[in-house]
Amino acid sequence: MGDIYILMLVALTVLAIIDLVVGVSNDAVNFLNSAIGSKAIPIKWILIIASAGVAIGAITSSGMMEVARKGIFNPSEFYFDEIMYIFMAVMITDILLLDIFNSLGMPTSTTVSIVFELLGAAVAMALIKISNNDSETLASLGKYINSEKALLIISGILLSVFIAFTIGALVQFISRLIYSFHFEKRKSYVNALFGGFAITAITYFIFVKGLKGTPFYGSIKHLIEGRTYEIIIYGFVFWTLLSQVLIALFKVNILKVIIVIGTFSLAMAFAGNDLVNFVGVLIAAWNSYQEWTISGVAASEFSMGVLAQKVPSNPWLLFIAGMIMVVTLWFSKKAKSVIETGINLSRQGDGHEKFQPNVVSRTVVRGAILVSDGVSKIIPSSTLKWVDTKFQKPVVSLPKDKSYELPAFDMVRASVNLFVAGILISIGTSLKLPLSTTYVTFMVAMGTSLADRAWGRESAVYRVAGVFNVIGGWFLTALSAFVVAAVFAYIIYLGGIVSVAILLILVLFLLGRSSVRHTKKAKEKKEKRYMERAELITINEVITESSDHIAEVVKRVNKLFTNVVEDLAAHDLNKLSKTDKHVKKLNVEVNELKEDVFYFIKSLDEASVKASRFYILVLGYLQDITQSIEYISTTSYKHVNNNHKNLKASSISDLKEINEKLKKLFGQIEKDFTDRNFSNLNEIIDAKQEIFDHVSESIDKQIARVRTEESSPKNSTLYFGILLETKDLIAALMSLLQLYQEFQINDSKK
Template sequence: MGDPYILMLVALAVLASVDLVVGVSNDAVNFLNSAIGSKALPVKKIMIIASLGVFFGAVSSSGMMEVARKGIFVPSEFYFNEIMYIFMAVMITDILLLDVFNSLGMPTSTTVSIVFELLGAAVAMALIKISANDAQTFANLGQYINSDKALQIIFGILLSVVVAFSVGAIVQYFSRLIYSFNFEQRASYISAIFGGFAITAITYFIFIKGLKGTPYYGDIEHLIEGKTVWIILLSFIAWTILSQVLIVFFKINVLKLIIGIGTFSLAMAFSGNDLVNFIGVPVAAWNSYEAWQASGVDADSFPMGVLAQKVPSNVWLLLVAGGVMVITLWTSKKAKTVIETGINLSRQGEGHEKFQPNPMSRIVVRAAMGINYAFSALIPGKTLKFIDNKFQKPVIELSKDKTYEMPAFDMVRASVNLIVAGILISIGTSLKLPLSTTYVTFMVAMGTSLADRAWGRESAVYRVAGVINVIGGWFATAIIAFVTAATFAYLISLGGIAAVAMLLILVVFLMGKNYISYSKKNKEVKKQRLINRAELITINGVIEESSDHISEVADRVNKLYTNVVDDLAKHDLNKLRKTDKHVGKLNDEIDDLKDGVFYFIKSLDDTSVQASRFYILVLGYLQDVAQSISYISRASYKHVNNNHKNLKKGQLKDLKVIDNQLTAILDKVSAVFQNRTFEQLDEVLVDKKELLIDVTSSIEKQIDRIRTDETSPKNTTLYFSILLETKDLISALMNLLQTYEEFHLSTKQQEELK
């Protein structure tokens, strides 16, 4: 077989391309959230600005490449073959980990993942070397791992979380005191000064600090070094004057300009800081291979001290990587999902909450309320009144069809998000610290949301739960990255190129599985007939909306009930478990609809308000139906899971008869509401009476069995539970149909009178 390391390099090149895609899909949230959430600019313009920023950032990222080469481990302590094993384990782990988070729509840190993957793989390889050397013990691990640098990086990442949240909250608080929510009515000079400060901060830290470590910095170093104060002062004056001119003479909203420049700068900072996470390892592998080839020494005898030397990066390679990142930015569907998570947690208004409260979020909210009350008692009343006036949101009169087109937050907060995050990331980059851009931008956004009073009594417990979940995911990223990379490094050291091949097959399989699962989930979301809150809803709209809900619930309950009966007959625990999960999804979706009743009623036009009572009743009956099938499913699963006796043949036969009759009724219900043939509702109501009689008959049969040959009390409990809940299910369904028939007839009569 030829040179196996060439095959590894090819694999690393392919993995780098894939890693760019999955990495950017997750990290796009960092620099797009503020611009998209504030709707300051059209989405196409935002994407163009971000794309340019990514390109410029790619060129300025060369200084960060040293982290992958020598930042975590001591390269001179490892041989070439061991370094290649470490790099293969790191890249395979990185792709799998980021793809999972993308599929979940959760922002995580590509920096933390790469740092802990390098650490895990290097530790595993070091332990293998130590175990093979009788003269070394675990205490010698420190000579293989660059522990000081690793701890510095980890500490920097953790510190950035606290600093980002705190600075974001403080800057936003004072920005709101200056601007208030009526920022369009502020004096022009306030916006000009704000613009001068913001753009000066962005241009200095991004264009000047960001150029350090690049091949171009030497040409302009003499113009910058020792002149920091003058550069900042002159920039502030120039940008303030320019901002005033743009506001007064060209009527340009300077906040939009700040958001545009801020998006560019943050995209640039992201690319400059995070490109190392995607291509740093493959580039280091290529440098290692070149050095090994030139040496003529065996792969398992050539120490890799060469990696400790500074090697200039290939600018063309960086630009190609930047190109891949830009294409991903425009095409990735998973990036949009991750962006939605960030915007959802920081939006100013109320609405559907993605995360559910947990005990920790409740404790945090209660503690924060207590602290707030304490501070309020200490601050003078006039001061509190002044502050509250600044945080009063203006009432904007919009037509109802435009109500839900409002941005998630205003341009003042978007500007602060971009300014603070850009500055913090740029400082970290200039210091060669691979800060997590995700951690910084996310925590800045959360800090500004808190300071801006976006987390009110109605939403705080949900938003805090979301933040806790995301931060928990960050810790999980570190632990999983370390353990998985260490495991893969150990397997590769045992199996060599064969193990690499097997792991690459695993990557393809798992990514394919995640893609199929993600696509299926997206289709399910699109199929959900959720309320289109951007539209004005009329009586006909209520009929259409509710008909779709009823038709879909009838179809799903039909399948679920049949599955329970069939799986119970086979005593199939796995299928009952799957059915129970589907039942849970149905209940969650109906709960979401009920949570949206407030917005539904707000969306009704003035002539359709009486339809709100009808819609509430419909959702109530749908919930009753879902709860009945949920109880039947849960009781059946519990029965089989506890290894109780199978139901008797007579019992199963009766259940199947009921199932067939219920199937026929639910098919009719679905067809009636799907085709809007409401005049056929009478026929369904007649069938309902016959089915109720059969259910009652089955209950009486079971009573007779108990008195004669039934010996299992658990079977009796389950059987009665199924029959009684089936009866409740049918009753709720028929109440729904009767309500619908009455509403349909009354609506028809009103239209005829008109």
């Protein structure tokens, strides 16, 4: 029978390794966002510094491991086999849940997931035990679950959201009043004082408070305890003086030093606080197995009260876990998706918004505007003007001959993000609370963004919607973790090792499918053909750079129109649904380009008015084309989805003839634009009348059918709609070609 539990341990080991990978992919956002978003140092050095912090934090994290053993449930109330079922359910659930959020690019809390998974699996097992015991009722659940500790952990996590947001906003507001957006213009002693305060806060709470509960604390305990104020004062004086020396003698930007130390410290705090989420269950299972094997008692009779005792973790196991985390940090592609979400929501300025506004975000923004208007009536206008001067952003002149991307935010905000988050996480760690590093770092970043006026009237409704989406995902994490872990625990209880094997196969299948989908999605994103607007100055450059994009749009429209005609002929709802999704995706891409017209025009010099007008007209025609194909696709899908009659064979035949002519036309346009050969434009434009005549003829035929044989008004509405939108599509496409022809002729004359 022991072989079953050895197999479970092997499975838990594999699951722990996978969990480390998917967990770090999600949590890398916590300590990389500030450094990457501010572009303070090259990304290679950011990863090196973060890797060192993760490695050291992993080795010193053993003080937190008891959470998995006794933090959520009372181990003495469970037997060894039941504990193993709980641990298996927790690990399987954790991997699946975190991978889903990684694939969506949404930062979630590994701490919340592990806490609620342990709670869900333990509650399920407790209910099983209660149902098998006639002397117990549902009221007996309290003796199995460590409700007081669980509530303390959960309340601490939720409270950290409010505290992190508030403190982040307050500290950032004060910092901006001190520095404005001109850090380099402040006196050196002001920068030195800021550096002394930030670095002292980071080093004290990370290296002093964070070491409590580790095996290394005993050797330095006598130097720390009872000397808090001395350490802080001496540290502040030392770091301030060192900052002054670095600034005055070596011209060092002290903000970069803060960001480097902060990234290292936050990575260390992350590993020290969150490693329990990934390997704590494995260590607890190994300790349980060791105690059971030497007991000689049956697995179904051996009480696990031993887990309530403090058991030191194996430093080598922690070191290996740290190395896996470091490797993941360098090579995880999903981590990049999660990082993009955090930076996108906190960036200074406008641009593409990932989230769409909703009722809640609109209401919150309107309320904030009303409050702001009310406050502005109370505070003296002179004070408001002085504050506004501190938030005036500098105008950066970008060279036209190179593509240059500004940082998402400046180094003042990055520094505040790091040292505030580091302090809060370290306090939680020192109190042995599995504080959610994701909640803290994300909410600190959102608080600093709000205080820094990064959420202006142009972007606030989108950013607030994004924050609520992420927070909603956190609550979904908790609910999903509890329910799924409970269900898995029950399944494992019923089927034993067979259920474990089936669930492991399910995990591998879902992870493999998720990886393939993410790779495909990343490849599609990479292949998107957008114009490099910062580099386009003349009309010729716009023509050259936009040709590939137009060829791509024409190619996709050609395929989509063909799909609609064929799927409508077959009355195939599933294929029409897929085509409609692809059409909407194309429309979104073109709309994104059109939304960036403002930034394109701003990037051009004063002599490029014609290039701007040309670019605007091109995007207008592309939008007309995609709107026409979207109408054709959507109405066809709705027609079939509503179970209306099939189109008449004669109508389908006419559509197929039109499609064949369009395929030939689209194919020629795609080839010419791909080759950037516009000499055939005149012939293509002349050929449009033939297709127009064919569409008009099809309209006349349908009118005749309605008068004689057609009995379905829905069919006629659909058919007329398709034909009219096809004419609009062709007209927009020909207008686009005529635009290119016009500028080609003008260029030849010059």
